[in-house]
Amino acid sequence: MVVKYCHVLHESKIRTTGNLYRIAFSCIQRTPDRGGYPPMRHLMIKGIRQTRLETARFDIGAACVGMLATLPQAVAYGLIAFYPLGPQWASFGISASIGSAILFGIISGMFGVNPFLVSGPRAVTALVLASAIQIAITRGSSAGDAIVIAFVAVLAAGIFQFVAGLLRLGNAASYIPAPVLSGFVNASALLVLINTLPTALGSLTPDITAIFEPDENSILFFAIAISLTTISFQFIAARTIRFVPAAIVGLVAGTAIYYIGVSIFPLANAPLIGAIEFSEIWRMPILIKTTPVWNELSPNIDIVITSALTIGLLSSFDTVISSRAIDARTARHSDVNAELRLHGLLNILMGFIGFLPGSGTMSRSVAILDAGARSRTANWASSLTLALSLLIFAPLVAALPIWATAGMVIAIAIQAIDQPTFIKLSKLVTGKFPYPRVIVGDVLISLFVVAIALLFNLASAVCVGVLVSVILFVLGMSKNPVRRTYLGSRIHAHRQRKVAIVECLEKEGHRIAVLELQGALFFGSCSRLRSTVSRCLETGIDYLILDFRHVTSIDSTGSEALRAIHQQCLDGGKHLFLSSIQPERRLSPNKQRSEPSSSSSPDQRDHRLKPRWIWLNLDANGVIKAVGKENFFAETDAALAHCEELLLRRFCDKPDRGIHRVFAKSLLLNGMTRDQITTLGHKAQRQRFKKGDLVFQQDDTCNRAYFLIYGRMDVVINVPGTGRQKRINTITEGTLFGEVALLDGAPRSATIVATTDALCLSLDGTDFAALRQDHQDIVTRLLLNLNRILASRLRQANMMISELEQ
Numbered sequence: 111m112v113v114k115y116c117h118v119l120h121e122s123k124i125r126t127t128g129n130l131y132r133i134a135f136s137c138i139q140r141t142p143d144r145g146g147y148p149p150m151r152h153l154m155i156k157g158i159r160q161t162r163l164e165t166a167r168f169d170i171g172a173a174c175v176g177m178l179a180t181l182p183q184a185v186a187y188g189l190i191a192f193y194p195l196g197p198q199w200a201s202f203g204i205s206a207s208i209g210s211a212i213l214f215g216i217i218s219g220m221f222g223v224n225p226f227l228v229s230g231p232r233a234v235t236a237l238v239l240a241s242a243i244q245i246a247i248t249r250g251s252s253a254g255d256a257i258v259i260a261f262v263a264v265l266a267a268g269i270f271q272f273v274a275g276l277l278r279l280g281n282a283a284s285y286i287p288a289p290v291l292s293g294f295v296n297a298s299a300l301l302v303l304i305n306t307l308p309t310a311l312g313s314l315t316p317d318i319t320a321i322f323e324p325d326e327n328s329i330l331f332f333a334i335a336i337s338l339t340t341i342s343f344q345f346i347a348a349r350t351i352r353f354v355p356a357a358i359v360g361l362v363a364g365t366a367i368y369y370i371g372v373s374i375f376p377l378a379n380a381p382l383i384g385a386i387e388f389s390e391i392w393r394m395p396i397l398i399k400t401t402p403v404w405n406e407l408s409p410n411i412d413i414v415i416t417s418a419l420t421i422g423l424l425s426s427f428d429t430v431i432s433s434r435a436i437d438a439r440t441a442r443h444s445d446v447n448a449e450l451r452l453h454g455l456l457n458i459l460m461g462f463i464g465f466l467p468g469s470g471t472m473s474r475s476v477a478i479l480d481a482g483a484r485s486r487t488a489n490w491a492s493s494l495t496l497a498l499s500l501l502i503f504a505p506l507v508a509a510l511p512i513w514a515t516a517g518m519v520i521a522i523a524i525q526a527i528d529q530p531t532f533i534k535l536s537k538l539v540t541g542k543f544p545y546p547r548v549i550v551g552d553v554l555i556s557l558f559v560v561a562i563a564l565l566f567n568l569a570s571a572v573c574v575g576v577l578v579s580v581i582l583f584v585l586g587m588s589k590n591p592v593r594r595t596y597l598g599s600r601i602h603a604h605r606q607r608k609v610a611i612v613e614c615l616e617k618e619g620h621r622i623a624v625l626e627l628q629g630a631l632f633f634g635s636c637s638r639l640r641s642t643v644s645r646c647l648e649t650g651i652d653y654l655i656l657d658f659r660h661v662t663s664i665d666s667t668g669s670e671a672l673r674a675i676h677q678q679c680l681d682g683g684k685h686l687f688l689s690s691i692q693p694e695r696r697l698s699p700n701k702q703r704s705e706p707s708s709s710s711s712p713d714q715r716d717h718r719l720k721p722r723w724i725w726l727n728l729d730a731n732g733v734i735k736a737v738g739k740e741n742f743f744a745e746t747d748a749a750l751a752h753c754e755e756l757l758l759r760r761f762c763d764k765p766d767r768g769i770h771r772v773f774a775k776s777l778l779l780n781g782m783t784r785d786q787i788t789t790l791g792h793k794a795q796r797q798r799f800k801k802g803d804l805v806f807q808q809d810d811t812c813n814r815a816y817f818l819i820y821g822r823m824d825v826v827i828n829v830p831g832t833g834r835q836k837r838i839n840t841i842t843e844g845t846l847f848g849e850v851a852l853l854d855g856a857p858r859s860a861t862i863v864a865t866t867d868a869l870c871l872s873l874d875g876t877d878f879a880a881l882r883q884d885h886q887d888i889v890t891r892l893l894l895n896l897n898r899i900l901a902s903r904l905r906q907a908n909m910m911i912s913e914l915e916q
């Protein structure tokens with residue numbers, strides 16, 4: 111392996127190592143994105159169709175940029191991996207790295223699930239290999255044995271990745287919150303900037319503080335001029351030139367300035383990429399070339415296992431997160447598990463033939479996307495071009511000044527910064543956003559991830575970011591799960607009741623409390639639930655209804671809290687009821703797994719049911735047994751009605767079955783003399799209904815009004831578009847129904863069904879007209895009372911609305 115650059119490296123000691131390392135680190139971490147649409151999506155959105163020629167032109171341009179982004183990285187990673195073995199292994203390392211960039215890149219580019227995910231060697235995995243070799247050498251292994259140990263670890267890492275893909279562990283990355291991903295992208299971009307800046311400013315040491323030293327070697331104005339030219343041309347080209355990738359325009363401009371500078375003016379020489387000989391890259395696989403000393407493996411198995419796990423985890427993480435970020439950018443969705451399986455197989459291959467392990471890279475992927483990649487051709491062609499460039503373009507590539515490549519990397523890093531986070535941050539700082547609480551959490555998490563990444567490393571930053579997000583989420587969800595509390599004195603069950611009963615409910619209804627719960631009942635929210643319930647019970651509540659309508663989930667701690675609340679009620683002689691919970695839920699037709707057969711009727715379809723998680727959890731944790739199934743209600747209204755009945759039994763007179771007593775207590779007949787009531791009774795028609803009978807149906811056209819003497823009727827309406835019906839009220843004895851159609855002559859506004867055996871008196875329009883002729887006084891009184899009934903219903907409805915809106 112001949113790398114001219116390596117000669118410079120050895121000759122000038124660390125002079126160029128610093129540059130290479132800086133380039134390497136800068137490029138690794140570039141994990142860009144988004145400030146605008148990549149050209150491809152932009153064209154897709156505009157609906158512009160391209161010819162194959164145009165697509166190929168963009169892909170080839172993008173491949174060239176990808177190759178230029180890969181080359182310096184690959185050289186640097188090779189040097190990193192074999193650094194502990196000394197300079198004589200440098201060319202070996204570079205060939206192992208470039209070989210991986212070519213072979214891994216071509217195969218994953220061709221067969222990878224994500225067409226724009228460019229894969230190849232990475233700095234982190236190169237560092238793990240270096241430390242494995244270092245430990246083996248310290249324990250007394252020879253260089254060859256240390257290399258064997260390292261590549262067995264690569265092979266095992268490949269198996270690990272393949273198995274992780276089979277077990278679909280890649281999906282775990284979906285749980286990375288957006289602010290963490292944004293912080294990851296920004297941290298990567300900043301790391302690129304920080305690591306590349308010294309090179310772009312001509313500093314010869316890798317330490318960024320060196321650029322502030324007034325040493326003439328630290329800041330070369332010539333270097334700054336070259337990198338600034340590259341950056342500016344790249345930015346201008348990104349906005350103005352469509353045909354050539356902006357990165358190449360910048361690179362050409364920066365290189366031109368360099369050669370003009372060194373040929374016309376006696377300006378400083380820059381380190382160049384240097385010549386690389388292709389013939390040295392392909393060599394015998396490492397396991398064949400070096401004599402494998404298997405005996406060496408057993409005492410060093412710990413190195414193999416830890417390195418394999420670390421490489422496997424880091425590679426998988428890089429691949430999955432890069433694939434997700436590329437997906438977000440290109441509006442696609444790739445199967446990361448399939449990607450992991452392919453990467454696993456390729457890393458097994460890399461381990462066998464002694465090439466560096468590979469994983470998905472954001473930097474190179476974004477480089478080809480920003481350069482206008484249209485298809486996966488740009489991906490594999492960038493690796494192929496790398497191979498070709500070593501043969502054909504070697505002189506051109508060799509002549510590129512490092513300062514210009516540093517400028518190119520900086521420009522890509524700046525474009526990669528996640529703009530939405532910075533927009534949010536600037537809005538927070540300038541106070542332009544009216545509700546800062548909405549975005550402050552996201553911005554803080556994002557900044558936190560960036561800070562950890564800069565202080566430690568990206569992997570820890572993402573882990574800590576996810577942890578902080580989870581903690582913030584739990585705290586956010588730990589708010590009081592009681593969204594509203596109302597008393598039975600203000601809100602009654604939907605029952606048409608006699609005045610005396612309504613009065614009784616208004617007087618004693620404060621003994622009934624409904625607590626509307628919301629969100630998740632879990633370990634984070636249970637203590638607040640318990641304290642709210644305790645406070646509520648202390649106010650003299652006898653009947654407590656917990657409404658689960660807005661509860662999304664429950665865990666065992668939530669169930670335990672319910673059992674404790676039930677015990678608390680028992681101890682205090684109170685009654686607990688749970689509403690809006692059912693064992694099963696009806697599946698909407700489009701969620702049903704199997705399509706109903708053509709023979710199945712709509713009714714049959716409606717009855718497909720699925721067990722409810724909340725019910726199952728309550729059952730599993732013994733809540734249903736403790737509270738008693740009879741105390742669970744499908745609707746809160748039913749639970750409220752049940753509590754009202756219990757209350758009425760305690761505090762109100764027994765229901766009165768005598769017909770005249772019913773009449774006397776009815777609001778409709780209020781103020782009538784006994785004679786008037788008797789006359790009305792003679793004019794009216796008596797009708798008996800059996801339990802389940804249909805009195806009339808919604809939309810029927812008839813104008814008969816009914817007075818319920820005893821029994822109970824449900825008022826039911828059709829729910830439009832579902833074929834289902836819903837009970838909205840219950841009529842009890844002494845109340846009127848069917849009056850609406852009599853008054854306005856329109857079809858029935860609801861269906862009335864007898865829920866018990868019932869007796870009614872009824873009058874139709876004709877009876878009413880006859881009554882008006884002979885007994886005007888009765889009709890006037892009836893109409894007056896009817897007005898009062900309607901007015902009181904309106905007031906009650908208003909009170910309920912105001913109560914529920916609180």
Ligand SMILES: Nc1ncnc2c1ncn2[C@@H]1O[C@@H]2COP(=O)(O)O[C@H]2[C@H]1O
Pocket residue numbers: 606825838839846847848849850851852857858859860861862
């Ligand atoms: N929301 C409601 N609450 C109580 N009763 C109702 C309600 N809606 C309709 N009704 C009764 O149901 C009857 C259906 O027939 P009508 O429209 O003639 O008269 C209606 C009322 O008497």
